[in-house]
Amino acid sequence: MSALLFLSKSSAIRAALLIQRWYRQYVARLEIRRRCTWNIFQSIEYAGQQDQIKVSSRNYCKSVKTVTLITHRNLISHIFRENEICRDVEWERYFCYKSIDVPDSYTGPHLTFPMTFCGVSKLVEAFKHKQQLHARYVLQILGETWRLLRILPNISHLSSCHTKEITICGDLHGQLEDLLLIFYKNGLPSTEKPYVFNGDFVDRGKNSLEILLILFGFLLVYPNDVHLNRGNHEDHIVNLRYGFTKEVLGKYRVHGKKILKLLQKIFSWLPLATVIDHKVLIAHGGISDTTDLNVIARVDRHKHMNWSVDDELKKRRRLAGFDQSYGERKKPDSDSDPDSLIPSVQMVDLLWSDPMPQNGCIPNEVRGGGCYWGPDVTEEVLGRHNLQLLIRSHECKQDGYEFCHNRRVLTIFSASNYYEVGSNRGAYIRMGADLVPHFVQYQASRTCRDVGWTERSALQALRRQLFVHKSDLISAFREFDPNNTGIISPSHWASATESVLKLGLPWRVLRPQLVSSTKNGMVDYQEWMKELSITEPKLEVTHFLLETMYKNHSNLETIFRIIDTDHSGLISYEEFRQTWKLLSSHLKTEISDDVIANLAQSIDFNKDGSIDINEFMEAFRLVDLSGVTPL
Amino acid sequence: MANVRGVELVPCHTVAGQQKGDRTNMAENSKSAEATVLNTKVLKKLKGAFQAFDTKSDNTVDIKEIGTIFYSLGFFPTQADLQKFTSEVEDERSGYIHWDRFLPAMTKVLLEDKFPPISDELLLQAFEVLDKEKRGYLEPEELTNYMTKEGEPFTQEEMDEMLTAFTDEEKKHIYYKDVIPHLTLERKM
Numbered sequence: 001m002s003a004l005l006f007l008s009k010s011s012a013i014r015a016a017l018l019i020q021r022w023y024r025q026y027v028a029r030l031e032i033r034r035r036c037t038w039n040i041f042q043s044i045e046y047a048g049q050q051d052q053i054k055v056s057s058r059n060y061c062k063s064v065k066t067v068t069l070i071t072h073r074n075l076i077s078h079i080f081r082e083n084e085i086c087r088d089v090e091w092e093r094y095f096c097y098k099s100i101d102v103p104d105s106y107t108g109p110h111l112t113f114p115m116t117f118c119g120v121s122k123l124v125e126a127f128k129h130k131q132q133l134h135a136r137y138v139l140q141i142l143g144e145t146w147r148l149l150r151i152l153p154n155i156s157h158l159s160s161c162h163t164k165e166i167t168i169c170g171d172l173h174g175q176l177e178d179l180l181l182i183f184y185k186n187g188l189p190s191t192e193k194p195y196v197f198n199g200d201f202v203d204r205g206k207n208s209l210e211i212l213l214i215l216f217g218f219l220l221v222y223p224n225d226v227h228l229n230r231g232n233h234e235d236h237i238v239n240l241r242y243g244f245t246k247e248v249l250g251k252y253r254v255h256g257k258k259i260l261k262l263l264q265k266i267f268s269w270l271p272l273a274t275v276i277d278h279k280v281l282i283a284h285g286g287i288s289d290t291t292d293l294n295v296i297a298r299v300d301r302h303k304h305m306n307w308s309v310d311d312e313l314k315k316r317r318r319l320a321g322f323d324q325s326y327g328e329r330k331k332p333d334s335d336s337d338p339d340s341l342i343p344s345v346q347m348v349d350l351l352w353s354d355p356m357p358q359n360g361c362i363p364n365e366v367r368g369g370g371c372y373w374g375p376d377v378t379e380e381v382l383g384r385h386n387l388q389l390l391i392r393s394h395e396c397k398q399d400g401y402e403f404c405h406n407r408r409v410l411t412i413f414s415a416s417n418y419y420e421v422g423s424n425r426g427a428y429i430r431m432g433a434d435l436v437p438h439f440v441q442y443q444a445s446r447t448c449r450d451v452g453w454t455e456r457s458a459l460q461a462l463r464r465q466l467f468v469h470k471s472d473l474i475s476a477f478r479e480f481d482p483n484n485t486g487i488i489s490p491s492h493w494a495s496a497t498e499s500v501l502k503l504g505l506p507w508r509v510l511r512p513q514l515v516s517s518t519k520n521g522m523v524d525y526q527e528w529m530k531e532l533s534i535t536e537p538k539l540e541v542t543h544f545l546l547e548t549m550y551k552n553h554s555n556l557e558t559i560f561r562i563i564d565t566d567h568s569g570l571i572s573y574e575e576f577r578q579t580w581k582l583l584s585s586h587l588k589t590e591i592s593d594d595v596i597a598n599l600a601q602s603i604d605f606n607k608d609g610s611i612d613i614n615e616f617m618e619a620f621r622l623v624d625l626s627g628v629t630p631l
Numbered sequence: 632m633a634n635v636r637g638v639e640l641v642p643c644h645t646v647a648g649q650q651k652g653d654r655t656n657m658a659e660n661s662k663s664a665e666a667t668v669l670n671t672k673v674l675k676k677l678k679g680a681f682q683a684f685d686t687k688s689d690n691t692v693d694i695k696e697i698g699t700i701f702y703s704l705g706f707f708p709t710q711a712d713l714q715k716f717t718s719e720v721e722d723e724r725s726g727y728i729h730w731d732r733f734l735p736a737m738t739k740v741l742l743e744d745k746f747p748p749i750s751d752e753l754l755l756q757a758f759e760v761l762d763k764e765k766r767g768y769l770e771p772e773e774l775t776n777y778m779t780k781e782g783e784p785f786t787q788e789e790m791d792e793m794l795t796a797f798t799d800e801e802k803k804h805i806y807y808k809d810v811i812p813h814l815t816l817e818r819k820m
Contacts, residue, residue, distance in 0.1 A: 015757035017782035021707050022754055023793055028702035357688060506679065 097139035120217035150271035170412035172395035174205025199231020199284030203242035230270035272282040285352035304344035400427025758807035768804035
């Protein structure tokens with residue numbers, strides 16, 4: 001009897017062991033899939049970002065050239081209006097909300113000034129219920145915020161205290177659900193509950209403006225306890241590309257332009273960093289080997305550009321007849337700097353840099369601005385300033401936060417599901433007088449472990465990338481297929497694909513999920529290319545043009561919006577033609593006037609001969625007709 | 632030479648690392664005889680799995696990741712197996728394993744087929760052993776009891792995760808026959 005019991009016990013143990021082993025393997029594989037998906041998103045994002053910065057800065061110069069070509073004076077004044085010699089008083093008149101009436105039919109929240117805690121809470125509730133704030137109140141809040149920001153220093157100094165902890169949040173990127181989740185878990189800002197928001201409040205998500213209004217509201221009510229640091233996305237050029245401009249113009253058709261202008265001023269006046277107890281530095285991007293807080297504290301922060309523009313720009317502006325003299329016309333009662341709008345290296349480094357594992361400090365080519373800094377730079381800079389910790393944001397982290405450089409640098413990121421539902425958690429920091437960070441993580445979605453869904457999105461995004469590089473891919477495949485059989489080996493397929501896309505992804509492993517046309521273990525690339533197709537576009541264009549448009553989808557949109565000077569969402573045929581000329585010279589390809597004319601013709605023109613930007617961009621939708629669907 | 636099993640692999644490249652770091656060619660470094668025993672395909676897979684966790688780009692990985700590396704290569708070691716492997720290859724208690732010691736040790740594992748996979752049938756049998764009354768399911772408390780007290784016990788977190796993932800919502804039982812295809816489907820990825 002006892003022998004039987006003994007036997008059954010030991011087989012139970014063996015069974016348990018086996019199940020445990022299996023389960024741990026299962027979990028490990030899930031984790032690896034998640035990491036793989038993560039890398040796909042990150043690599044596509046960085047590849048896109050790199051391209052964007054290059055195009056943006058080049059287009060900034062080229063727009064000037066185009067301007068002289070077509071003598072479009074509106075364009076000039078639009079782009080360089082920040083150097084207008086308007087006095088602030090004149091600006092205040094321009095931004096005045098008083099002439100705007102709120103109709104009786106308005107069902108959104110009404111605000112009274114000065115702002116109170118009740119007022120802001122009401123605003124939060126209203127946004128929670130998807131109401132929209134009337135333009136009058138928007139301009140009022142923004143006006144008050146602008147006035148307040150102008151008296152704040154570049155670097156805010158806070159003291160921690162035993163009775164209250166400081167809450168520090170990272171990137172929010174227009175994701176209102178995350179901000180509401182933070183407030184729900186942590187409480188609203190107040191004197192007892194100080195907050196630091198570390199930049200990148202806007203772009204990508206669809207509630208950037210609501211987030212700003214809430215943050216500004218709390219700032220107005222508790223100016224000593226709410227601190228906003230500027231991020232690299234608090235910049236009107238970046239906003240053109242990443243969606244904030246579009247959001248504002250979409251929500252406020254009449255007053256959107258004015259709101260954007262005022263926001264431009266506000267962004268330039270946002271403080272740059274926060275220091276707690278002279279020990280913890282909080283800034284959006286990071287540092288470089290030349291970072292000097294004393295210098296940063298003294299710059300005229302509103303007079304400097306947020307992103308890196310090389311000397312080319314200055315040269316081209318001079319060539320185009322726009323020397324910096326318009327900035328030299330001084331305001332009668334101020335000492336304006338003739339070098340307005342030049343980049344400040346210290347500022348750019350603070351807002352754009354990323355940490356790296358190796359020692360040293362090298363230019364950040366992925367972002368196109370700022371640097372990559374190593375652990376030795378961290379030690380040196382923190383040591384020089386007698387600091388013990390650097391808290392920064394700027395990079396998405398799977399768990400919402402991550403330490404590096406011997407736990408001397410902490411990244412905090414508060415936008416959960418940033419790439420896709422299930423991609424990452426968000427987090428915020430609670431810090432008491434001991435200056436030890438405590439983390440709270442969250443994820444604004446139902447399922448947390450839904451790797452399959454996130455994975456499918458990543459693969460979909462990847463397939464889109466493959467499609468737009470079709471021509472280059474075929475050329476690359478042909479190099480491995482001299483006899484033109486249409487078949488290549490999987491490893492050749494992988495090398496060719498990487499050489500074209502340069503995303504650094506494990507193509508051999510991804511192949512089964514991207515390519516179904518295999519014969520005897522070989523890839524039939526011609527068949528595969530047919531699989532990656534799109535729906536019939538409404539426009540009659542050559543494939544080359546189609547591909548060009550897809551490849552440069554975001555660039556096109558950015559250029560359109562730069563040219564659309566009055567933010568009407570419409571551009572004339574002539575401007576449309578100039579856009580294509582600009583793009584074709586950027587791409588070093590020829591797009592003839594005839595082709596452009598045909599393209600324009602086939603677009604559903606509004607009767608007055610202008611093109612609606614949104615309609616044009618929406619005319620293309622990439623639908624995956626291949627039969628390859630992943631698990 | 633033993634039949635080297637074709638290993639399934641889902642490696643990840645650290646994109647940032649590729650752009651910033653200066654990766655030394657690992658194959659060149661390992662001049663040991665074992666390197667030539669493995670064919671290039673398998674070597675590349677090992678390299679890929681290793682590199683995925685080499686976050687500092689210095690040819691070392693944290694020992695805590697060894698388990699994940701093994702699983703990604705399709706092996707099923709027990710915790711005891713992992714500990715033994717780690718103690719043999721760790722760099723003087725630094726907490727890291729260098730490629731130069733990893734490669735020969737892994738080669739041995741491959742050649743000796745040390746941690747073969749567990750078939751679905753074995754897994755089913757294991758569940759049936761625990762399900763003494765042959766009901767076709769297990770109660771959460773029963774499974775918890777076994778998983779957290781026997782073999783190489785689960786942590787509370789692992790147990791909670793497993794229960795969340797596999798417990799039938801309505802009946803509150805774990806129907807292991809349904810769970811098994813789920814687990815093995817993962818393996819075929």
